[in-house]
Amino acid sequence: xxxELNNLLNTTPDRAEQGKLTLLCxxxxxxxxxxxxxxxxxxxxxxxxxxxxxxxxxxxxNIVGQxxxxxxxxxxxxGQLVFLEGLKSAVDVFFQTQEEPHPLQFLREANAGxxxxxxxxxxxxxxxxxxxxxxxxxPVLLVDDLSVLxxxxxxxxxxxxxxxxCRATVCWELKGNMVILVHDSxxxxxxENDILLNGVSHQSHLILRAEGLATGFCRDVHxxxxxxxxxxxxxxxxxxxxxxxxxxxxxxxxxFFAKGMSPAVL
Amino acid sequence: MAAVATCxxxxxxxxxxxxxxxxxxxxxxxxxxxxASGTNDxxxxxxxxxxxxxxxxxxxxxxxxxLPALDQLLGGGLAIxxxxxxxxxxxxxxxxxxxxxxLAEGIVNGHTLLVASAKEDPANILQELPAPLLDDNSKKxxxxxxxxxxxxxxxxxxxxxxxxxxxxxxxxxxxxxxFGHYYDASKRIPQELIEASxxxxxxxxxxxxxxxxVEPCSLTPGYIKLLQFIQNIIYEERFDGSNPQKKxxxxxxxxxxxxxxxxxxxxxxxxxxxxxxxxxxxxxxxxRGLLRxxxxxxxxxxxxxxxxxxxxxxxxxxxxxIVIGLESFIGSERETNPLYKDYHGLIHIRQIPRLNNLICxxxxxxxxxxxxxxxxxxxxxxxxxGVSRATFLLDGPRKKLFxxxxxxxxxxxxxxxxxxxxxxxxxxxxxxxxxxxNSGFFSASLFHF
Numbered sequence: 216x217x218x219e220l221n222n223l224l225n226t227t228p229d230r231a232e233q234g235k236l237t238l239l240c241x242x243x244x245x246x247x248x249x250x251x252x253x254x255x256x257x258x259x260x261x262x263x264x265x266x267x268x269x270x271x272x273x274x275x276x277n278i279v280g281q282x283x284x285x286x287x288x289x290x291x292x293x294g295q296l297v298f299l300e301g302l303k304s305a306v307d308v309f310f311q312t313q314e315e316p317h318p319l320q321f322l323r324e325a326n327a328g329x330x331x332x333x334x335x336x337x338x339x340x341x342x343x344x345x346x347x348x349x350x351x352x353x354p355v356l357l358v359d360d361l362s363v364l365x366x367x368x369x370x371x372x373x374x375x376x377x378x379x380x381c382r383a384t385v386c387w388e389l390k391g392n393m394v395i396l397v398h399d400s401x402x403x404x405x406x407e408n409d410i411l412l413n414g415v416s417h418q419s420h421l422i423l424r425a426e427g428l429a430t431g432f433c434r435d436v437h438x439x440x441x442x443x444x445x446x447x448x449x450x451x452x453x454x455x456x457x458x459x460x461x462x463x464x465x466x467x468x469x470x471f472f473a474k475g476m477s478p479a480v481l
Numbered sequence: 482m483a484a485v486a487t488c489x490x491x492x493x494x495x496x497x498x499x500x501x502x503x504x505x506x507x508x509x510x511x512x513x514x515x516x517a518s519g520t521n522d523x524x525x526x527x528x529x530x531x532x533x534x535x536x537x538x539x540x541x542x543x544x545x546x547x548l549p550a551l552d553q554l555l556g557g558g559l560a561i562x563x564x565x566x567x568x569x570x571x572x573x574x575x576x577x578x579x580x581x582x583x584l585a586e587g588i589v590n591g592h593t594l595l596v597a598s599a600k601e602d603p604a605n606i607l608q609e610l611p612a613p614l615l616d617d618n619s620k621k622x623x624x625x626x627x628x629x630x631x632x633x634x635x636x637x638x639x640x641x642x643x644x645x646x647x648x649x650x651x652x653x654x655x656x657x658x659x660f661g662h663y664y665d666a667s668k669r670i671p672q673e674l675i676e677a678s679x680x681x682x683x684x685x686x687x688x689x690x691x692x693x694x695v696e697p698c699s700l701t702p703g704y705i706k707l708l709q710f711i712q713n714i715i716y717e718e719r720f721d722g723s724n725p726q727k728k729x730x731x732x733x734x735x736x737x738x739x740x741x742x743x744x745x746x747x748x749x750x751x752x753x754x755x756x757x758x759x760x761x762x763x764x765x766x767x768x769r770g771l772l773r774x775x776x777x778x779x780x781x782x783x784x785x786x787x788x789x790x791x792x793x794x795x796x797x798x799x800x801x802x803i804v805i806g807l808e809s810f811i812g813s814e815r816e817t818n819p820l821y822k823d824y825h826g827l828i829h830i831r832q833i834p835r836l837n838n839l840i841c842x843x844x845x846x847x848x849x850x851x852x853x854x855x856x857x858x859x860x861x862x863x864x865x866x867g868v869s870r871a872t873f874l875l876d877g878p879r880k881k882l883f884x885x886x887x888x889x890x891x892x893x894x895x896x897x898x899x900x901x902x903x904x905x906x907x908x909x910x911x912x913x914x915x916x917x918x919n920s921g922f923f924s925a926s927l928f929h930f
Contacts, residue, residue, distance in 0.1 A: 245835060247835065248839050251839065271836075272773045272774075274837070275836060275837050278539070278837040278838075279837065279838065279839060282839070301770075302766075302769060302770035302773050302774075303770060303773070303774060305766060305767050305770045306712075306767060306770040306771055306774065309708070309767050309770075310708075310709070310712055322763065322767075324699075325699045326699070362796075362799065363766070363799075363800070365796070366759065366762035366763070366766065366796045366799070366800060367759065367762065367763055367766060368699055368759040368763060398799060400792065400795050403791050403792055403794075403795045404791065404792060405791075405792035405795060405796070406792070407792075408792070431847075432843075432847055434845060464839050464840050465839070465840070466838075466839065466840065467839070469839070
């Protein structure tokens, strides 16, 4: 959890809004630091988190999480975190036939099916347990990242259906939050990815877009972050609020500053 | 389990006696045994395997790519469990050399090799590996007779170090314990080294004839076979850590040549919207899953300049860990450009992963050119014609027999492409006269940003 980013977004783990879909998007740079931020943020907010981690292994997130102050192993044992490790599960699904439907069942299929098994997995993971006492505040679904599903043979429409089903369940029914990471291919004409990105950004309440600098590589400013607040359900009588900051990633935190106000330049 | 073993061996009692001793907890004396390898492997495995070293940044285990200068640009080396993708140059002249250096480094370090190709028999690929340039000490351990006849000087050396004559000629195991070696591309690797090494070959025309046993998914049969072969080797030779009792751990180096070319049965190089356009990306995903759960590192060369659909290249880049692009000047107008007259091509480091970390070791130098001199492959970054070439040549081999270097040099005459923060550096460095004349029309006013 980056304290400066919390200040920019005007939230704290105690009083975060519920029922929101946040889209993380990166163009020409690596936006995974935002995923680590939200993962540690929601774990500290005592939420039940379902993390569909398709991009990296569990130990990667764990080691970075420890730098940010959360322990994923402990959270997983406590039941607070349900972790789907995409890389390891893909190997299991690919080389051995599974009896029960596996969330990544589509890897064995020749034609692009649908993501229903994955949705069932998410729903099962986040459904409220009737144990009487409310241990966790609200459920959160984290997906890193959605563009990998396109590379694995799913169509953009199937991925959008999955997001729609998850939003109906997690955001509307269970009053939880969703955080999705989608890569922006930029000038490379990846139509499927563009469809996916546009579709999710129209449904989202908050868009965080990490971009590389237009002037190229810089050692002191790693990129630019654009924050856009939206109200998808209501007619846009007011303008959506948008802010732009530049950032520099350090070992354990990220520092944000206004454009051109990098400490190296001042 | 490990603690019990150490206590038992020290005290000389059976396991039950140790159990009773621990239950009683009378004495505060606790036997400190050596930390066994049965630790929880949720973190990086910092075992001492030949040819590896931990990264200074995040403790990841690194192996050398075969080119020490490339290791430096990648932040120390190639991390175990990751994929190094090389985008081939147009006529596929320089990328096989990088591929072979990687494999030769594996042989010199005693790693197990897995070579997969659809074009050449892996046995032939191994015959053509470059010979390593070793120090005098390790050279004595094999091939002594050749040097005995050369000069009387070497005879004198042999007399002083007479014990080496008693050692067996062929060294089984890692020839050298250094990290990163230099290779002489004009000489072939000695036959004894190949025979002493453990390698597996996957030649597609041989393997594809047998019947497929897996149900059809959208991967091409060649990729399915290759994945099964790799998984088999990892499982049988215990690279996935499934046998913790095994004392000597080793690294598996996988090399896949020309992945994505039509010889593998894939049509992404032929058609823009082929029938199985997800085949290659699925393959890479499952391959990375296999690598992440085993002690292996993989190098893949891919003819990305032939891929028709640019979106696939972007997806392939995202799915790989390190991506390096080679661009040779052959046949392009840059061949006659006076700026590039010393170099053979440009090398682009397109992506470096952030593993176990928020940041990665990106080098500040972004414009790199390579040069293949007479024989050897090294990498050199040149900032100014006069100054830095001298400093980096010191990194090269001391012998300087045939300094044929695959040199990575920073193109000196395009200063504004460097990092904007290093513009401040440029003003501090005195511009040598040769630099100014070479830059030609690049006036000094460019530095005033």
